[in-house]
Amino acid sequence: MDVEERTAFRTCPLCEAGCGLEITVKGDRVTRIRGDQHDVFSHGFLCPKGSTLRQLHEDPDRLRQPLVRRDGELVAVSWEEAFAEVERRFTAFADEHGREALGVYVGNPNAHNLSALLYLKPLLKSLGTRNVFSASTVDQRPKELSSAWLFGGGLSIPVPDVDRTDLLVVLGANPYASNGSLATAPDWPGRIEAMRARGGRLVVVDPRRSRTAEEADLHLAIRPGTDALLLAAVVTALAAAGSIDAGTAGEWVDGIDEVVALLAPFTPAAVAPVVGIDAAAIEALAAELAAAPSAAVYGRIGTTTAEFGTVASWLVDVVNIVTGNLDRPGGTMFAKAAAGASNTRGKPREGRALKTGRHRSRVRGAAETMGELPAACLAEEIDTPGAGQIRGLVTVAGNPVLSTPNSERLDAALGTLDLYVAVDIYCNETTRHADVILPPPSALQKGHYDLALLQVALRNVANYSAPVLPLDDGQPDEWEILARLALIAQGMGADADPAIVDDLVVGALVQAAVGDEHGPLHGRDAADVLAELAPRTGPERLLDLLLRTGPYGDGFGAGVEESVAGVPGLSLDVLLAHPHGVDLGPLEPRLPDVLRTPTGRIDLLVEAVVGDLPRLEAVLARPVPEAVLVGRRDLRSNNSWMHNIEVLVKGRPRCTLHVHPDDAARWGLVDGAQAVVTGRVGRIEVPVEVTDAVRTGVVSLPHGWGHDLEGVALGVANRHAGVNSNVVTDEAVLDVPSGNAVLNGIPVAVAAA
Ligand SMILES: Nc1nc2c(c(=O)[nH]1)N[C@H]1C(S)=C(S)[C@@H](COP(=O)(O)OP(=O)(O)OC[C@H]3O[C@@H](n4cnc5c(=O)[nH]c(N)nc54)[C@H](O)[C@@H]3O)O[C@H]1N2
Ligand SMILES: Nc1nc2c(c(=O)[nH]1)N[C@H]1C(S)=C(S)[C@@H](COP(=O)(O)OP(=O)(O)OC[C@H]3O[C@@H](n4cnc5c(=O)[nH]c(N)nc54)[C@H](O)[C@@H]3O)O[C@H]1N2
Ligand code: SF4
Ligand SMILES: [Mo]
Numbered sequence: 001m002d003v004e005e006r007t008a009f010r011t012c013p014l015c016e017a018g019c020g021l022e023i024t025v026k027g028d029r030v031t032r033i034r035g036d037q038h039d040v041f042s043h044g045f046l047c048p049k050g051s052t053l054r055q056l057h058e059d060p061d062r063l064r065q066p067l068v069r070r071d072g073e074l075v076a077v078s079w080e081e082a083f084a085e086v087e088r089r090f091t092a093f094a095d096e097h098g099r100e101a102l103g104v105y106v107g108n109p110n111a112h113n114l115s116a117l118l119y120l121k122p123l124l125k126s127l128g129t130r131n132v133f134s135a136s137t138v139d140q141r142p143k144e145l146s147s148a149w150l151f152g153g154g155l156s157i158p159v160p161d162v163d164r165t166d167l168l169v170v171l172g173a174n175p176y177a178s179n180g181s182l183a184t185a186p187d188w189p190g191r192i193e194a195m196r197a198r199g200g201r202l203v204v205v206d207p208r209r210s211r212t213a214e215e216a217d218l219h220l221a222i223r224p225g226t227d228a229l230l231l232a233a234v235v236t237a238l239a240a241a242g243s244i245d246a247g248t249a250g251e252w253v254d255g256i257d258e259v260v261a262l263l264a265p266f267t268p269a270a271v272a273p274v275v276g277i278d279a280a281a282i283e284a285l286a287a288e289l290a291a292a293p294s295a296a297v298y299g300r301i302g303t304t305t306a307e308f309g310t311v312a313s314w315l316v317d318v319v320n321i322v323t324g325n326l327d328r329p330g331g332t333m334f335a336k337a338a339a340g341a342s343n344t345r346g347k348p349r350e351g352r353a354l355k356t357g358r359h360r361s362r363v364r365g366a367a368e369t370m371g372e373l374p375a376a377c378l379a380e381e382i383d384t385p386g387a388g389q390i391r392g393l394v395t396v397a398g399n400p401v402l403s404t405p406n407s408e409r410l411d412a413a414l415g416t417l418d419l420y421v422a423v424d425i426y427c428n429e430t431t432r433h434a435d436v437i438l439p440p441p442s443a444l445q446k447g448h449y450d451l452a453l454l455q456v457a458l459r460n461v462a463n464y465s466a467p468v469l470p471l472d473d474g475q476p477d478e479w480e481i482l483a484r485l486a487l488i489a490q491g492m493g494a495d496a497d498p499a500i501v502d503d504l505v506v507g508a509l510v511q512a513a514v515g516d517e518h519g520p521l522h523g524r525d526a527a528d529v530l531a532e533l534a535p536r537t538g539p540e541r542l543l544d545l546l547l548r549t550g551p552y553g554d555g556f557g558a559g560v561e562e563s564v565a566g567v568p569g570l571s572l573d574v575l576l577a578h579p580h581g582v583d584l585g586p587l588e589p590r591l592p593d594v595l596r597t598p599t600g601r602i603d604l605l606v607e608a609v610v611g612d613l614p615r616l617e618a619v620l621a622r623p624v625p626e627a628v629l630v631g632r633r634d635l636r637s638n639n640s641w642m643h644n645i646e647v648l649v650k651g652r653p654r655c656t657l658h659v660h661p662d663d664a665a666r667w668g669l670v671d672g673a674q675a676v677v678t679g680r681v682g683r684i685e686v687p688v689e690v691t692d693a694v695r696t697g698v699v700s701l702p703h704g705w706g707h708d709l710e711g712v713a714l715g716v717a718n719r720h721a722g723v724n725s726n727v728v729t730d731e732a733v734l735d736v737p738s739g740n741a742v743l744n745g746i747p748v749a750v751a752a753a
Contacts, residue, residue: 003027009036009579010465011448012050013112014638017179018450018457019046019186020580021053023468030054030444030468040583041461042186047179048636048648053443055645057469061714062425063439064472074427074437074711079474083484083494086421086436090488093392093419102419103131103390105378107398108139108639114539115440115479117340117451119486120396122501126486130359130368131390137375138404139301140182142309142738145356145369149606150317151334152351152596153343154370155455158317158332159183160296161587162191162458165330167288167295169203171227171316172302172744176211177633181300184335184450185458189215201292203285205230206302207630208658208700209693220285221695223276224630225745227299228308228616230275230282231315232266235259237286238322240267245290247324252592255604256322262610265617274620276695289323294330296320302630305743308616309735314609321604326591333587334594338462338553338563338570339546340451347518348593349600356608356737362388366739374739375404376731382413392419396482401429402640402704405729405741406681411709423481426641429724432711438485440478444468449543449575462552462563462570463581464543479539502537506530509542513549520548520555532556536572544572552584608737615736624697625747627663629677629728632700640704643717655722656689658700659750664690667750674753677701679728679746685753686723699750701725703743 008023020039024032033051035044056062066082067074077085093102104127110116124132136144144154151158160168160183173181175188185191192202192215204213205220205227213219222230238244239260246253268279268286275282289295297319303312317326325331336344357367363380366373373381378400381390393414401411414420414433422434431437440446448465471477476484476498483498492500510529513521521529533541547570553559554569563570564584575582592600636648643649657675659667669675671690676683677699686701694700705722707714726743733742 005031008468009039010444010468011450011463012046012053013109013443013448014049014642015179016181016184016453017186017188018042018184018453019050020463021046021050025468028469030057036580038580039463040581041459041463045187045190049638049642052642052645052648055647057442057444059644061644062442063427063437064475066439067427067437069435074434079476082436082438083488086485087488087494089419089435097391097418099128100131100388101391102127102129103133103378103381103393104129105133105375105393105395105398105400106135107396107400107403108135109397111452112450113397113478114447114449114451114543115477115482116396118505118539118542119479119482119501122505123482123486123489126489127394128489131381132372133375133378134372135375135398135403137369137372137739138305138741138743140304141369141740142304142735143182143313145354145738146310146314146317146606146609148354149608150314150602150604151594155341155452156334156343156594156596157182157456158320158326158334159456159458160298161330161333162188162195162296163586165195165200165294165296167201167203167292168192168195169205169285169289169295169297170212171205171297171299173298173300174206174210174212174633176215177635182456183298183458184453184456203288207695207698208632210632220277220281223274223624224302224628224698225306225308226271226275226619227303227306228312228315229266229271229619230277231312231319232263232616233268233271233275233282234286234289234319235263235315235322236267237283238290241287241290243286243290244322245324246321248328249321249326249591250324252595253321253602253604254599259318259604262613270620274624289319294328295323295325296330296332302744305741306745307733307735307742308612309740310737311609311612311616314606318604321602327589334590335455335457335587336460336551336590337455337457338460338584339449339543339550341455341550343594343596344551345519346516346596349595351596351598353598362386366734369738374734374741375400376734376739376741378404379406379410379413379731382417383409391417393417394421394485395430396423399428399430399640402706402724402726404731405726405743406731407724407726408682409731421485423485426644427711427713428641429707429709429712432709438481440481441471441475445471446478447540451543451546459586460584461581462547462575462584464572464575466576477538499537506533506541506545509545513545520553520558524556529556540572547571547575612737627697627699627748627750629679629725629746629748630698630700630744631703631725632658634702637702637704643705643707643720644714646716649716649720653687653720653722655686655702655705657686658689658691658694660694660696660698661690661692662696663699663750664688668752669750670752676751676753677728678749680730680732682727684723684725684727699748
């Protein structure tokens with residue numbers, strides 16, 4: 001019998017670009033995935049990873065049943081047995097050690113996952129521990145903090161208006177490989193090429209001549225870890241030239257003169273020897289920024305996972321502000337997301353100051369930020385005895401053994417835990433230590449909406465994807481797994497109905513909405529609103545509520561009539577009727593109403609940043625290390641977890657150490673042979689690729705590799721194991737204000753093996 005063929009549309013959840021996919025399905029099998037030509041944002045673009053959602057779904061190593069440790073071995077069990085096992089172990093653990101002995105680590109894929117974005121919070125609350133860690137502190141925490149301090153929201157991050165700018169300055173990002181980050185847009189390469197075709201200029205600041213740098217009009221090969229110095233010198237050069245002009249946005253900014261005075265020691269001449277860029281070139285960059293009709297400075301991983309990540313993140317915005325580029329077309333702008341944004345809720349221009357350090361880590365006293373402790377502290381919290389020691393762990397979509405600094409220490413520590421429950425699709429380098437692994441369904445079996453990433457999109461769009469394939473028999477959805485864990489942690493037992501959590505979450509959101517004086521539901525009866533959301537449940541019900549109460553929402557009758565020409569006020573039904581998404585238009589100026597700061601203005605004098613400037617100044621007198629390690633990304637790879645897909649890993653090995661020819665000669669290295677890279681905490685052996693794409697004194701190695709550990713159940717990845725760069729990165733060094741790990745600019749010694 002012929003099985004009917006159908007077409008489904010789905011946003012790719014693998015990276016931040018959010019491309020629309022057109023998926024052909026025959027029965028329960030995906031037969032083809034290509035770019036959705038009609039997607040309102042991606043217009044058919046996709047990268048080599050997008051079509052591998054099918055391989056990911058069909059990967060025999062992807063877990064389809066929970067695993068439980070019995071006599072030392074992880075064995076497949078039923079879902080009932082798995083939850084019962086969690087309850088048994090959790091109860092015994094809590095009785096013996098108490099909840100503060102529990103740690104939690106949540107990883108990157110949660111940011112792309114509707115279930116996690118909505119149900120992790122109740123899980124964390126139910127677990128009742130302050131030992132919360134996440135991939136945010138090996139990534140963007142510095143930018144979240146500086147944005148919270150400047151604009152009143154961790155995701156109130158001004159994004160570069162690539163589609164309209166005259167000058168794009170990219171520091172520490174390689175969107176040709178990463179497809180962009182904290183600046184959501186499909187087809188960065190196409191956007192950059194369009195910019196250059198209309199006469200715009202691209203400047204790339206990167207110690208490597210990356211793919212993006214190859215496209216640039218100007219590539220400045222900076223010495224790693226010194227972006228804050230460079231940007232400070234740009235401000236100083238602007239001031240010296242009398243070019244400080246904050247433009248229209250300036251009306252809302254305080255502290256410009258004070259900041260210019262504070263940055264005075266960082267002249268181009270003073271920073272040049274450390275930064276590795278001539279004073280004249282720094283002055284020229286400043287002049288170009290001042291002269292451009294519009295310009296956008298954009299910094300990413302190379303600037304945030306660095307020793308001065310917070311200061312650099314702040315300086316990116318300072319430079320955009322003092323050149324008059326904040327909040328104007330072609331400059332850096334705030335997205336206005338259709339759902340979930342805190343900068344469209346509550347009263348405009350009112351907010352509370354974000355505090356950090358409300359509690360501190362036990363061992364080294366590192367400050368809490370946004371309710372979390374630095375991921376770089378996780379290992380020591382497990383392996384250092386004493387009261388409050390972490391003895392149990394929950395991980396959700398995280399692989400810290402490959403992603404966090406000094407990973408051998410963490411790996412060893414995980415082996416000593418009394419309890420470890422993982423929610424993950426694989427038994428990998430981290431989850432192999434688990435007592436229980438609870439696998440969520442594959443991406444194709446889940447609904448999708450980019451609740452987080454659309455808050456930093458380069459264009460306002462809204463796009464919901466329904467699950468493409470049905471759940472396997474007995475397979476709980478990911479939100480149900482998280483909800484059931486929350487119920488177990490609350491002592492309600494392994495059989496408690498996840499609907500209890502769902503109802504609590506929706507109830508709290510409805511209460512907040514009817515209590516928001518500035519929202520469309522103010523004063524409405526919560527029960528009526530809930531009745532209108534019925535019969536939906538789960539993430540879809542919550543999303544419907546968030547869309548309807550959002551800035552383009554129907555407000556249950558009290559919102560907008562038209563979200564955009566011809567499209568009614570948004571709700572989930574409206575999005576379901578638009579499977580290619582709804583285009584809500586280009587970004588528009590949002591000052592001052594986007595602000596949620598205590599003063600209702602942008603105060604540049606951020607205490608934590610100003611307090612960190614002496615530490616930055618001290619670098620000017622510090623000797624430059626002979627060699628430092630930086631990372632890089634490859635288009636066919638995705639952090640640590642897409643290496644089990646043959647089509648992505650086949651061909652030439654990607655986990656190689658890039659070394660400049662002069663350095664190779666100096667250190668006696670030969671292309672293709674092995675090098676030993678030694679840092680303070682560890683040592684690795686890697687194959688060398690000699691290339692003048694890296695500057696001298698810098699070696700580059702991608703992270704997320706090293707799949708040859710015992711017990712890792714990833715057949716393909718195991719054959720393309722590569723080496724874990726985080727064996728060498730140092731957990732002791734942090735960006736002070738944020739506690740973010742330093743993953744670039746690691747002092748190392750390099751020698752032939
Ligand atoms: N040296 C160095 N280290 C780095 C970086 C660097 O540039 N250099 N980059 C850092 C950055 S930016 C990041 S974001 C982190 C990432 O750090 P992590 O978030 O710890 O690691 P990932 O590699 O993203 O691992 C994701 C995990 O989620 C699982 N997973 C995938 N999809 C799902 C799902 O739908 N549900 C669930 N429950 N699990 C799923 C995968 O199997 C994998 O175990 O790494 C950081 N580490
Ligand atoms: N294909 C692919 N796409 C991805 C990912 C992936 O693993 N693979 N990961 C996703 C994630 S989680 C994230 S956070 C984003 C990250 O997105 P990006 O920030 O674009 O990340 P990278 O491609 O690693 O680019 C970082 C660049 O910084 C440079 N760099 C290193 N140190 C310094 C420094 O001190 N100063 C400066 N100026 N530059 C420096 C590196 O050479 C590199 O070219 O990518 C996302 N997209
Ligand atoms: S660029 Fe990112 S979102 Fe687009 S297809 Fe590739 S992995 Fe998916
Ligand atoms: Mo990331």
